[in-house]
Amino acid sequence: MKLSIDHSSPVPLHIQAEELLRKMIEDPEFRNGKFLPNEVELSQQLEISRTTLRQALNKLVYEGLLVRKKGIGTKVSEKTVSSKSMNWKSFSQEMAARGIPIRNFELHISWVKPNEDVAHFFEIKTDQKVLKLERLRGRPEGPFVYFVSFFHPNIGLTGDEDFKRPLYEILETEYNVIATLSKEEISARAADGFIAGKLEIDTGSPVLFRKRFVYDQADKPIEFNLGYYKSDSFIYTVESRR
Amino acid sequence: MKLSIDHSSPVPLHIQAEELLRKMIEDPEFRNGKFLPNEVELSQQLEISRTTLRQALNKLVYEGLLVRKKGIGTKVSEKTVSSKSMNWKSFSQEMAARGIPIRNFELHISWVKPNEDVAHFFEIKTDQKVLKLERLRGRPEGPFVYFVSFFHPNIGLTGDEDFKRPLYEILETEYNVIATLSKEEISARAADGFIAGKLEIDTGSPVLFRKRFVYDQADKPIEFNLGYYKSDSFIYTVESRR
DNA sequence: CATTTTAATATGTATATACATAATAAATAT
DNA sequence: ATATTTATTATGTATATACATATTAAAATG
Structure with a gap:
């Protein structure tokens, strides 16, 4: 080093x-x-x-x-797994910066037909397949977040990229796509059987649910992301001044 | 100026x-x-x-x-710091902007001894009483949020104020206190018996939990606020641009 | 006239220096 | 032995100075 x-x-x-x-x-x-x-x-x-x-x-x-x-x-500073309202750091970078070792438990790449929501956001038809990336990540002791991402087909991603590298770095260096605008919606949900299984919690347990829409410089949609965070393992922080 | x-x-x-x-x-x-x-x-x-x-x-x-x-x-910067303007609307104003009619189901005012958290934030001793404001608010069909607020004793609030007016307006016009900085922490929780009763949901149901620290121009603490939002009734949105 | 060079402007980088202030530890006085 | 004072340590504040680099406008050149 x-x-x-x-x-x-x-x-x-x-x-x-x-x-x-x-x-x-x-x-x-x-x-x-x-x-x-x-x-x-x-x-x-x-x-x-x-x-x-x-x-x-x-x-x-x-x-x-x-x-x-x-x-x-x-x-x-004492590490509390928290997210300063979108510093445009990647998940791994942010966790690494806080000294939290991250383990990737599952990585699943596939090409799928988008549902209505995704197709609408991408402004494409539901029969045009998109790249889907599923990830189960967390501490070595166990996962605390399940991510699902969809990427706009026009970007040029093939699915053969090295997704161990930060995503925004891949997009920026390989595809000249720069994520510029992000809109997030945060809510609480009860974990369904699938999510509960992934996060190793009981069905019905509360999870923090984050929906994220990412756009490039020209405000063109590039990523649609869903995140399910195990309760208490993740705190979302927002600071605002007027 | x-x-x-x-x-x-x-x-x-x-x-x-x-x-x-x-x-x-x-x-x-x-x-x-x-x-x-x-x-x-x-x-x-x-x-x-x-x-x-x-x-x-x-x-x-x-x-x-x-x-x-x-x-x-x-x-x-040209960006319309959306989180800024969004967050600094009062609850009623924000709901009104979304076209949601608001009903106040419960309002409870009391002077109480602060717990450790509150006393620490206010930098006072736990035997100095503070004003506590509890509110159950929501749509006409039923409540969807339970708020608990504590106010710093130095502000001068008596508890006899008209809390149907927007809070920040009261603080600004009557007490010359201007809320300037807000730090929020958002997480998911399971509703305990008390919260579940208030929100008319089952114990253990997921709720969005929001902790909010409010400071004045001189970064002095003025309000400590806890909010429990019924799942799916409330979505927290954040927009950020780089 | 178009192109290149130069100058002017504004932020970016880097250092050396000096003293202020908060916290702690050591020395001193009561 | 217990306060009180003093020294030490580390960050906090503030300035003066010098040169680098990106951008734009003006001047010189072909």
Whole structure:
């Protein structure tokens, strides 16, 4: 793992520092409230100025990954599986950033005829098949979320992509599709037999249900996503200011 | 309106600058894609260094209120921060906007000793009583939400206010308290006996649970709110753009 | 006239420096 | 032994400075 900063690189030092800090945060050594080295020391280790280091730290503090305390130090924030209202990070990235190890329990790829909802959102006919991606993900102890995604046929996805890579990265680099707008609807539901089975809970147990519509720069629909979150394993957070 | 920075104030300059910028952004003159003065000019106007001004700008850029473009300038973001305007309507206003007629089934006002959570949020001791407001609201056919609110004792609320008026209006006009920041946590829960009774559903049925922390301009806590929404009667929507 | 070069403008990156303030630990006085 | 003071440590605030880079407009060139 690269643990130093390349001064000859065109990548800005504070960006390199930020990425490096993210890796540190993921490291079990620093997880769960562990303190980072102090700013002066750390800046010397990385061979950058304290100001530049603080630029990187600030970003992670804004995101809630780090907590600073005057006179004390800077520590990795306590992990609560929560989602800051859509930071446009992938699921894995967000979980990794919080030091939560993610396991993919199931991955199922298929081409299916869309139902009315999906066809309507994509503005296509119900006989034009779309790529369906089902995923069961969670902690090593057990799954806590079941995702179902549908992708617009025009994107060009074949189903042979490496879905272990972040989805938005695949879309951006391979297909030049940039997810720009997201509309979400969140509600509570009782788990039906299928979902209960997947999440290993009792039928009828409450789950957080998230429906998500994703659009590209031109507001063209690209993804329709359904997520079923096991109760208490996932908290959705929204912060707003007027 | 204060439009200058007080160097003798104990409030940090970059915080003062941030608040000032927020006011500028609200101003119709700057809204919707208008450019701010450039950094050097603005820092001279405010009589602070460019570095300090950038500290304030960074925060607003991170929040998505401002957009910077190298070589061009900094403008007010054009996106209609929908979650913003949406969330700051009162419950009745929001329902009215959706064309849903609202009936108030129960209203209960009391002064109670706060529990640990509430006392901690308000930064008071558990023996200082706070105003508690319980409300059961919904459609004429039946209730679909049960709210519990606690208010900080320093606001000055007596409990004799007319709670049929929008709450934020009462706070603003009568007590000069302006709710500015709201943090929400949304999760799914199983209804306990009490909630199930209120919402007229079976114990164990899923409900959407919303915890809400409300702060004033100075980030002082003013309200702690819990909401239990009957499943499928309420959908929480979030729209975000990058 | 069209193209290229140059200048002007505004944000981006990076450092060095100085002092303020909160929290804790160590030393001192009562 | 117990307060009180003092020193230490780490983040917080603020400035001055220098140069890099993206964008646009103006000037020079063919």
